[in-house]
Amino acid sequence: MHKHVFYLLAIVILFTACTKKSETIRLEWSAIDSINQNLPEGINVYHATNAGENIRAWYVKVEESRPEIESRIIVSNDDDARETVSEFALRLHAPVVINGGYFRMDLYPATHVGILKVDDQLIHAATTSVLRGEQRFFLHRAALGIDSAGGLGVEWVSSEGDKVYKWEKPIPNKPGKPGGQLDSTFRELWTARDILGAGPLLIRDGKIKIPINEEVFFGTSIPDVHPRTAAGITKDGSLILLLVDGRQLASRGVNLSELAEILYDLHCVDALNLDGGGSSALVINGLLMNRPAGSSIEREVMSAIAVYAK
Numbered sequence: 001m002h003k004h005v006f007y008l009l010a011i012v013i014l015f016t017a018c019t020k021k022s023e024t025i026r027l028e029w030s031a032i033d034s035i036n037q038n039l040p041e042g043i044n045v046y047h048a049t050n051a052g053e054n055i056r057a058w059y060v061k062v063e064e065s066r067p068e069i070e071s072r073i074i075v076s077n078d079d080d081a082r083e084t085v086s087e088f089a090l091r092l093h094a095p096v097v098i099n100g101g102y103f104r105m106d107l108y109p110a111t112h113v114g115i116l117k118v119d120d121q122l123i124h125a126a127t128t129s130v131l132r133g134e135q136r137f138f139l140h141r142a143a144l145g146i147d148s149a150g151g152l153g154v155e156w157v158s159s160e161g162d163k164v165y166k167w168e169k170p171i172p173n174k175p176g177k178p179g180g181q182l183d184s185t186f187r188e189l190w191t192a193r194d195i196l197g198a199g200p201l202l203i204r205d206g207k208i209k210i211p212i213n214e215e216v217f218f219g220t221s222i223p224d225v226h227p228r229t230a231a232g233i234t235k236d237g238s239l240i241l242l243l244v245d246g247r248q249l250a251s252r253g254v255n256l257s258e259l260a261e262i263l264y265d266l267h268c269v270d271a272l273n274l275d276g277g278g279s280s281a282l283v284i285n286g287l288l289m290n291r292p293a294g295s296s297i298e299r300e301v302m303s304a305i306a307v308y309a310k
Helices: 003-020 085-092 256-265
Strands: 044-052 055-062 069-075 096-099 116-118 121-124 129-132 137-138 140-146 152-160 161-166 187-189 192-196 202-204 228-233 238-244 267-271 282-284 304-308
Touching: 055 096, 055 282, 069 116, 069 140, 069 192, 085 096, 085 282, 085 304, 096 238, 129 161, 140 267, 152 202, 152 228, 152 267, 202 228, 202 256, 228 256, 238 304, 256 267
Parallel strands: none
Antiparallel strands: 044 055, 055 238, 069 304, 096 282, 096 304, 116 121, 116 192, 129 137, 140 152, 140 192, 152 161, 161 187, 202 267, 228 238, 228 267
């Protein structure tokens, strides 16, 4: 082999090895006893660090079956419709708060992107379509629902007026090929008290399924490596709230496939991706657990998930 070709090949191999990101991340979780002893029974926080993968993460397991535990979708009541997660926690006296869905930061007041329903009031309708270039794609994106009895669900959704519908499957969109609107026989009225839209879905019926194309997240940075927030549901109906730090030396963040693998290993049977990047923040008993996008400064967000103990 010619000498300079050998050197070029060596550089390519080295670059590939340094930039390759694992699609399967195994994290060793430890309960944070110093925090858990001050939380109500049924709410527990865990932490994991994988130095080899440059990953640092936390998750909260919420036993929704306990009558004294209640999780709610919450929305800012500030004039600009934005608050930090710490401000939500302080105002609402909630022991656990994590950021929620996408929103438009460039508008005053902020506007939610995707469905937002709080205490049976539809604040923002489901996203019905988006443009990619000059093509319009109709879609149903994933959302988390919480009913008045603490029951949880992750569904593809649409809305008409003040009614919300869940769908058996998403519209079969592909880049450059919009899918046709689905027949209404594939939908069912969804009466959950609180509904938070984001996406894409990550796990469905115990299997990893990431419909990036169907929910039309192609052509965006959403599938890439970022700080992440996600919500999952276990077989016993517990809520998993997961945060992965990112954009820092100690923790690079994860892509959607890696995020789904982490939630799968936490025994989630349904899960979805929430707003991430600089919005990702987890506050436990008033303490900010992570470093949002490598900083100690929180971004103001429009919606969040709060866990209360009655």
